[in-house]
Amino acid sequence: MGQGFVIPLWADLSAVALGGLQGALFASGFRGQRRLDLLGVAIIGLVFGMGGGIIRDLLLGREPATLRSDWYLVTATASALLGMLIARPLHRVAGLIVGLDAVVIGLFGAFGTSKAILLGLPVVPAVFVGVCAAVGGGVLRDVLMGLPVAVMHVGSLYAVAAGAGSALLVVLHLLGVPVAAAGVAAVATTAVIRLLAVRFDLSLPEQR
Amino acid sequence: MGQGFVIPLWADLSAVALGGLQGALFASGFRGQRRLDLLGVAIIGLVFGMGGGIIRDLLLGREPATLRSDWYLVTATASALLGMLIARPLHRVAGLIVGLDAVVIGLFGAFGTSKAILLGLPVVPAVFVGVCAAVGGGVLRDVLMGLPVAVMHVGSLYAVAAGAGSALLVVLHLLGVPVAAAGVAAVATTAVIRLLAVRFDLSLPEQR
Amino acid sequence: MGQGFVIPLWADLSAVALGGLQGALFASGFRGQRRLDLLGVAIIGLVFGMGGGIIRDLLLGREPATLRSDWYLVTATASALLGMLIARPLHRVAGLIVGLDAVVIGLFGAFGTSKAILLGLPVVPAVFVGVCAAVGGGVLRDVLMGLPVAVMHVGSLYAVAAGAGSALLVVLHLLGVPVAAAGVAAVATTAVIRLLAVRFDLSLPEQR
Numbered sequence: 001m002g003q004g005f006v007i008p009l010w011a012d013l014s015a016v017a018l019g020g021l022q023g024a025l026f027a028s029g030f031r032g033q034r035r036l037d038l039l040g041v042a043i044i045g046l047v048f049g050m051g052g053g054i055i056r057d058l059l060l061g062r063e064p065a066t067l068r069s070d071w072y073l074v075t076a077t078a079s080a081l082l083g084m085l086i087a088r089p090l091h092r093v094a095g096l097i098v099g100l101d102a103v104v105i106g107l108f109g110a111f112g113t114s115k116a117i118l119l120g121l122p123v124v125p126a127v128f129v130g131v132c133a134a135v136g137g138g139v140l141r142d143v144l145m146g147l148p149v150a151v152m153h154v155g156s157l158y159a160v161a162a163g164a165g166s167a168l169l170v171v172l173h174l175l176g177v178p179v180a181a182a183g184v185a186a187v188a189t190t191a192v193i194r195l196l197a198v199r200f201d202l203s204l205p206e207q208r
Numbered sequence: 209m210g211q212g213f214v215i216p217l218w219a220d221l222s223a224v225a226l227g228g229l230q231g232a233l234f235a236s237g238f239r240g241q242r243r244l245d246l247l248g249v250a251i252i253g254l255v256f257g258m259g260g261g262i263i264r265d266l267l268l269g270r271e272p273a274t275l276r277s278d279w280y281l282v283t284a285t286a287s288a289l290l291g292m293l294i295a296r297p298l299h300r301v302a303g304l305i306v307g308l309d310a311v312v313i314g315l316f317g318a319f320g321t322s323k324a325i326l327l328g329l330p331v332v333p334a335v336f337v338g339v340c341a342a343v344g345g346g347v348l349r350d351v352l353m354g355l356p357v358a359v360m361h362v363g364s365l366y367a368v369a370a371g372a373g374s375a376l377l378v379v380l381h382l383l384g385v386p387v388a389a390a391g392v393a394a395v396a397t398t399a400v401i402r403l404l405a406v407r408f409d410l411s412l413p414e415q416r
Numbered sequence: 417m418g419q420g421f422v423i424p425l426w427a428d429l430s431a432v433a434l435g436g437l438q439g440a441l442f443a444s445g446f447r448g449q450r451r452l453d454l455l456g457v458a459i460i461g462l463v464f465g466m467g468g469g470i471i472r473d474l475l476l477g478r479e480p481a482t483l484r485s486d487w488y489l490v491t492a493t494a495s496a497l498l499g500m501l502i503a504r505p506l507h508r509v510a511g512l513i514v515g516l517d518a519v520v521i522g523l524f525g526a527f528g529t530s531k532a533i534l535l536g537l538p539v540v541p542a543v544f545v546g547v548c549a550a551v552g553g554g555v556l557r558d559v560l561m562g563l564p565v566a567v568m569h570v571g572s573l574y575a576v577a578a579g580a581g582s583a584l585l586v587v588l589h590l591l592g593v594p595v596a597a598a599g600v601a602a603v604a605t606t607a608v609i610r611l612l613a614v615r616f617d618l619s620l621p622e623q624r
Contacts, residue, residue, distance in 0.1 A: 039367055040360045054267070059470070061479025063269025067333040074332060124490060125483040139560070144347070144357050149560050152456045159455055247575055248568045262475070271477025275541040282540060352555070352565050 007111050013075050015107040016049045016066070019137060020076040022101050023048025024083025026141070029091055038084065044141055045080020046073070051137035052108040059129050060119055098198050099191075102161070106190035109134035109162040110183045113169045123170045130166030134190070135159055157197035165190030215319050221283050223315040224257045224274070227345060228284040230309050231256025232291025233298060234349070246292065252349055253288020254281070259345035260316040267337050268327055306406050307399075310369070314398035317342035317370040318391045321377045331378045338374030342398070343367055365405035373398030423527050429491045431523040432465045432482070435553060436492040438517050439464025440499025441506060442557070454500065460557055461496020462489070467553035468524040475545050476535055514614050515607075518577070522606035525550035525578040526599045529585045539586045546582030550606070551575055573613035581606030 027044035050066050050073070057064040066072035083090075090097060112133025116126035135151045135158050142149045151158045165186040172182035235252035258274050258281070265272040274280035291298075298305060320341025324334035343359045343366050350357045359366045373394040380390035443460035466482050466489070473480040482488035499506075506513060528549025532542035551567045551574050558565045567574045581602040588598035 037361070043360060043367065057269075058266060058474060059480055059483060061473075064267055067267060067329060067337065070330045070332040072333075073336055121483060122486045124486040125488075128489055129483065143351060143559060144360055146356050148562050152459060152560055153453065159459065245569065251568060251575065265477075266474060272475055275475060275537060275545065278538045278540040280541075281544055351559060352568055354564050 007114060009069075009071070011107075012053075012065075012111065013071055015104065015111060016053070016072050017075050017079040018100060018104045018107070019049030019052070020045040020079035021049075021083040022097065022104050023137070023141060024080040025087055025090060025097050025100075027145070028084055028087035041084050042077060042080045044145065045083055046076050047140050047144060048137040049076035049079065051140040052112070052133040052135070055136035055140075056108075056112045056115065056129055056133035059132060060116060060121070062119070099195065102191040102194040102198075103187065105134045105158060105162055105194060106165055106187035108137070109166045109190055110169055110186040113166040113186070114179065114183065117170065117173055123174070126170055127163060127166040130169070131159055131162045134162035134166070157194060161190045161193035161197070164193055215322060217277075217279070219315075220261075220273075220319065221279055223312065223319060224261070224280055225283050225287040226257075226308060226312045226315070227260070228253040228257030228287035229291040230305065230312050231345070231349060232288040233295055233305050233308075235353075236292055236295035237299060249292050250285060250288045252353065253291055254284045255348050255352060256345040257284035257287065259348040260320070260341040260343070263344035263348075264316075264320040264323065264337055264341035267340055268324060268329070270327070307403065310399040310402040310406075311395065313342045313366060313370055313402060314373055314395035316345070317374045317398055318377055318394040321374040321394070322387065322391065325378065325381055331382070334378055335371060335374040338377070339367055339370045342370035342374070365402060369398045369401035369405065372401055423530060425485075425487070427523075428469075428481075428527065429487055431520065431527060432469070432488055433491050433495040434465075434516060434520045434523070435468070436461040436465030436495035437499040438513065438520050439553070439557060440496040441503055441513050441516075443561075444500055444503035445507060457500050458493060458496045460561065461499055462492050463556050463560060464553040465492035465495065467556040468528070468549040468551070471552035471556075472524075472528045472531065472545055472549035475548055476532060476537070478535070515611065518607040518610040518614075519603065521550045521574060521578055521610060522581055522603035524553070525582045525606055526585055526602040529582040529602070530595065530599065533586065533589055539590070542586055543579060543582040546585070547575055547578045550578035550582070573610060577606045577609035577613070580609055 024041050024045035026048070027041040053066050053072075054064045057066075109130040113126050113130030116129040121129065138158065139149055139151060141147075165188075168189050169182050169186035172185060173179070177185075232249055232253035234256070235249040261274050261280075262272045265274075317338040321334050321338030324337040329337065346366065347357055347359060349355075373396075376397050377390050377394035380393060381387070385393075440457055440461035442464070443457040469482050469488075470480045473482075525546045529542050529546030532545040537545065554574065555565055555567060557563075581604075584605050585598050585602035588601060589595070593601075
């Protein structure tokens with residue numbers, strides 16, 4: 001447990017921005033029984049960009065860090081609005097969205113696990129908090145949109161990918177690997193597993 | 209940030225009572241695939257009357273204030289039971305229910321924003337907490353009842369109304385307006401926006 | 417409020433193990449539109465075994481105790497995996513599952529109420545926290561699985577059974593009855609009410 005685990009604000013905000021973007025892209029592609037209005041799309045961006053971090057902090061018994069600064073909400077809202085504007089062209093490059101999503105899951109998982117270790121949680125709960133941080137935003141999004149919760153169903157491999165990255169981070173930390181390197185390895189592991197799952201049809205993107 | 213922002217118990221309990229009443233009225237008008245029993249109606253009243261406040265306190269990293277006194281649960285339960293008893297005649301005056309609902313949203317939003325300011329949150333998160341406090345009870349209610357989450361869908365204007373009231377409260381606070389006046393203005397703003405939305409068919413009450 | 421209310425780790429872990437087992441059995445019997453994968457079954461076990469305790473601690477404004485030790489997650493996961501393995505033969509003795517479920521509800525309710533009293537909550541919120549701890553895991557499970565939330569619907573008597581046990585615990589505590597005896601009486605009360613409800617068709621097990 002060292003100071004090295006403190007996540008720089010720019011990295012945290014980047015994850016939130018990517019999450020907000022991805023949430024808005026997802027919502028803009030949604031065609032359900034009842035349409036989402038623009039606000040609904042923005043809310044989904046906020047939920048996906050900030051939900052995992054809030055769940056993480058609740059599980060850690062801490063004040064949600066994303067509400068102690070104006071920047072998180074501003075960043076998530078701006079990126080969700082941007083996501084709405086560029087949704088149509090972006091949907092033509094569906095692969096980009098899947099890739100973005102995989103990286104976001106990896107970032108949320110790595111940051112969640114890091115914060116849990118910093119606060120002194122044992123290793124198993126640290127991995128658990130990382131997985132909840134990674135998939136929590138998506139679970140909240142699915143519940144709010146009345147969709148089947150993706151993480152519960154065959155083939156999504158979300159939780160597996162997040163769990164593998166988080167577990168790797170904990171192991172590398174115990175081995176004394178510097179946190180930056182461990183974090184990069186964890187994000188890469190999660191993203192690669194998720195992308196392989198999509199690539200080899202272990203999951204279809206629209207099943208989310 | 210001043211002592212002025214402390215919400216008197218009677219005002220807080222009034223909001224909870226109105227929320228419990230409104231929740232029970234909503235539940236009693238519900239005809240879904242599976243019937244609610246009397247307990248279900250009471251639970252909806254509790255959820256709607258106290259849910260927003262509990263979500264507010266979780267987001268603020270505080271113990272839920274409504275569980276540190278016997279009064280909140282007693283008030284919410286009593287008002288929910290009252291709501292069940294008078295539901296049938298009240299449903300003939302649907303306008304009253306819509307009005308009651310608009311005021312409740314306004315009160316929860318104003319109290320949530322006030323508490324966030326008191327605890328030193330920046331202005332953007334303070335508005336966010338107010339909106340979550342205002343719409344949180346309804347979101348919980350919809351999720352528990354298996355309904356589409358109203359705040360996510362076209363035309364409800366709930367979050368817009370709550371956000372406008374909360375933002376006005378923050379601005380008036382920054383301008384040095386006394387809290388009581390700012391609070392009344394915020395509640396009125398939220399309620400009027402919501403009522404105008406209903407009046408001019410920007411939303412239908414049953415769409416909730 | 418006495419030291420006597422501290423719950424021994426073995427008792428807490430036993431409740432988590434029974435909950436994980438019961439959650440996995442429930443999930444393995446689930447046939448919805450979309451299949452659960454093995455991970456989904458394990459997640460349901462985790463959610464049902466640990467969800468009520470986490471909700472309890474959030475309502476109490478405390479760090480979730482189940483995340484301060486490796487044991488809870490290990491126990492819940494192991495019992496969920498065991499539940500998957502023995503699900504088929506166990507489903508032939510459906511009565512056992514119903515009985516197991518009734519005891520689990522009773523344990524979660526009694527532990528929740530005890531912890532609330534220990535932390536100095538007034539009696540009404542203490543009962544409320546007990547009920548939320550008892551039914552919270554099931555609510556989370558139903559929401560994640562996209563099922564109607566059992567506790568909201570006619571005939572389940574879950575909340576009633578949990579509330580009766582929790583209220584009895586509070587009354588016995590006020591009367592000075594030793595906590596072990598009060599806890600056993602509370603668990604028995606909840607379990608018996610739930611079993612009577614099932615036995616006399618006040619509820620059908622599959623309605624959960």
